[in-house]
Amino acid sequence: MSFTKTTEQDSHYDNLENMSVRDLLENMNREDKTVPLAVERALPQIEILAEKVSEALKNGGRLFYMGAGTSGRLGIVDASECPPTFGVPHDLVIGLIAGGDSAIRKAVEFAEDSKDQGWQDLMGYDISENDIVIGIAASGTTPYVIGALEACNEAGIATGCITCNENSPLANTAQYPVVVVVGPEFVTGSSRMKAGTAQKLVLNMISTTAMIQLGRVKGNKMVDMQLSNNKLVDRGTRMVMDALEIKEDEAEFLLKQYGSVRKAIDAYKNG
Numbered sequence: 001m002s003f004t005k006t007t008e009q010d011s012h013y014d015n016l017e018n019m020s021v022r023d024l025l026e027n028m029n030r031e032d033k034t035v036p037l038a039v040e041r042a043l044p045q046i047e048i049l050a051e052k053v054s055e056a057l058k059n060g061g062r063l064f065y066m067g068a069g070t071s072g073r074l075g076i077v078d079a080s081e082c083p084p085t086f087g088v089p090h091d092l093v094i095g096l097i098a099g100g101d102s103a104i105r106k107a108v109e110f111a112e113d114s115k116d117q118g119w120q121d122l123m124g125y126d127i128s129e130n131d132i133v134i135g136i137a138a139s140g141t142t143p144y145v146i147g148a149l150e151a152c153n154e155a156g157i158a159t160g161c162i163t164c165n166e167n168s169p170l171a172n173t174a175q176y177p178v179v180v181v182v183g184p185e186f187v188t189g190s191s192r193m194k195a196g197t198a199q200k201l202v203l204n205m206i207s208t209t210a211m212i213q214l215g216r217v218k219g220n221k222m223v224d225m226q227l228s229n230n231k232l233v234d235r236g237t238r239m240v241m242d243a244l245e246i247k248e249d250e251a252e253f254l255l256k257q258y259g260s261v262r263k264a265i266d267a268y269k270n271g
Helices: 021-032 035-041 043-058 069-086 117-123 143-154 169-173 194-213 230-244 248-258 261-270
Strands: 063-067 093-097 132-136 158-163 176-179
Touching: 021 194, 035 043, 035 194, 043 063, 043 132, 043 158, 043 176, 043 194, 063 069, 063 117, 063 143, 063 194, 069 093, 069 132, 069 194, 093 117, 117 143, 132 143, 132 194, 143 158, 143 169, 158 169, 158 194, 169 176, 230 248, 230 261, 248 261
Parallel strands: 063 093, 063 132, 132 158, 158 176
Antiparallel strands: none
């Protein structure tokens, strides 16, 4: 199958250095507006992958994200936000980046070029057939990610991907590919822009859907969120007040006593 990296094609705009600040912002915003529409076109693929992730987590498995550079960082962001937002264990959703944790802040040269390192990184977590691995790569050609997914396929581990180029090697490797075609970037080849935005949107959708399917949201509230700062304690207090129709001081007392919105509400109703 033919493969063209649309994420690497020339920008629709030129002479950027001669544009005013307003023109730069308006043109970038014009391009950004196309991203949700590209995600919408990929909804059937996202649905399949989200269902597979939910199924794996319900059956005691874990979700792994794997990527390099911006893609790897986006996976780590999504994984790191699941415990405080939904109260799940830190080892339920795991983000891995080529080059290790130091690559989160600083680029590690050539880290993404090893086809073996991704699988080695997964082996460090005793990965099994219960788990599911999602490779994230805008280009769809990152060896670190492709090699890991190939090894997972051989080991009977479910694989998905999020990429922004059709017919890419990554999309053809993953069992459940998600391909969001955003086209050329405003700055040619800078896939931290539209491609990165698309990946973030898809990651939000997959993890949030899975957490709702796991029962980590009640109504539309994050009833299992961690009370890690005053803002979240205040939010939790209001949630308890609304759910039980009680006063603020009583709601706050219950929340601090039981440590979560869900437990405070259940204890009050069952008390």
